[in-house]
Amino acid sequence: MPLLAIPFPMIDPVMLHVGPLAIHWYGVAYVVGIVFGWWYARRLVSNERLWGGPSPITIQDIDDFLMWAVIGIIIGGRLGYVLFYDLPVYLENPFRIAMLWTGGMSFHGGLTGTIIAMILFARSRGFSILSLFDVIAASVGIGLFLGRCANFINQELWGKPTDLPWGVVFPDAGPEPRHPSQLYEATLEGLVLFFLLRFLTHRLLKLKLPGFVGGTFIAWYAVCRILIEFVRLPDVQIGYLYGGWLTMGMVLSLPMFLAGIWAMATAPNRAIGRAPGTKPS
Numbered sequence: 001m002p003l004l005a006i007p008f009p010m011i012d013p014v015m016l017h018v019g020p021l022a023i024h025w026y027g028v029a030y031v032v033g034i035v036f037g038w039w040y041a042r043r044l045v046s047n048e049r050l051w052g053g054p055s056p057i058t059i060q061d062i063d064d065f066l067m068w069a070v071i072g073i074i075i076g077g078r079l080g081y082v083l084f085y086d087l088p089v090y091l092e093n094p095f096r097i098a099m100l101w102t103g104g105m106s107f108h109g110g111l112t113g114t115i116i117a118m119i120l121f122a123r124s125r126g127f128s129i130l131s132l133f134d135v136i137a138a139s140v141g142i143g144l145f146l147g148r149c150a151n152f153i154n155q156e157l158w159g160k161p162t163d164l165p166w167g168v169v170f171p172d173a174g175p176e177p178r179h180p181s182q183l184y185e186a187t188l189e190g191l192v193l194f195f196l197l198r199f200l201t202h203r204l205l206k207l208k209l210p211g212f213v214g215g216t217f218i219a220w221y222a223v224c225r226i227l228i229e230f231v232r233l234p235d236v237q238i239g240y241l242y243g244g245w246l247t248m249g250m251v252l253s254l255p256m257f258l259a260g261i262w263a264m265a266t267a268p269n270r271a272i273g274r275a276p277g278t279k280p281s
Contacts, residue, residue, distance in 0.1 A: 218259060
């Protein structure tokens with residue numbers, strides 16, 4: 001092992017066994033992230049100071065949306081991975097699509113699934129999809145942080161070889177120290193993004209401008225993801241696109257960035273409120 005390399009801590013991906021059931025850190029990260037996001041979103045919509053008056057979204061709305069969000073994350077994340085990262089394998093055996101325990105989830109797919117769920121739910125309740133997107137975006141940072149930490153524990157999505165002093169030797173990746181790209185993402189796309197959005201919601205009161213917080217979320221995530229892709233190895237079944245340095249993560253993040261900039265730029269033109277004739281549930 002190189003002198004400056006950090007040995008992988010060898011954390012068991014299985015958190016604990018309950019009889020024949022194995023509880024993995026990755027699954028726990030999903031559950032804790034979703035529960036925290038639900039709790040935090042309830043606090044956001046109940047704080048009238050952040051909205052300059054009553055929020056157009058009620059606590060009951062958040063409670064009811066929880067199941068929609070879970071379904072959107074799971075179905076979207078799985079189908080996104082199947083379509084963008086490993087389609088030929090799943091076409092050979094479509095039953096593998098339902099085998100979630102074998103791994104394979106896409107952030108971009110999960111985001112798309114959640115957005116579709118938000119559109120349908122917001123329309124049924126009569127409030128702006130962008131206000132709901134703001135609340136959910138501000139609530140998911142801790143879940144993203146935990147998910148990337150679980151990727152680190154699973155020894156997946158590691159980075160390119162490096163001679164930097166914080167390079168980590170992953171036993172499954174060979175003897176070379178590598179960028180701990182999972183931890184880069186956990187920090188930038190998780191913790192930093194969470195506190196950035198908290199500053200926007202609690203200090204600058206940007207929930208008054210529907211779409212600004214959500215736009216910041218997807219623009220920041222896209223920039224961080226594109227930058228980290230330069231030191232993160234692409235999925236082996238895809239490799240680099242067009243024979244160069246471009247990765248699927250970069251391709252999927254670029255339209256996110258453009259959409260985020262548009263949402264922030266147009267946010268001052270929007271107003272908060274529920275559609276006439278609709279009532280909070």
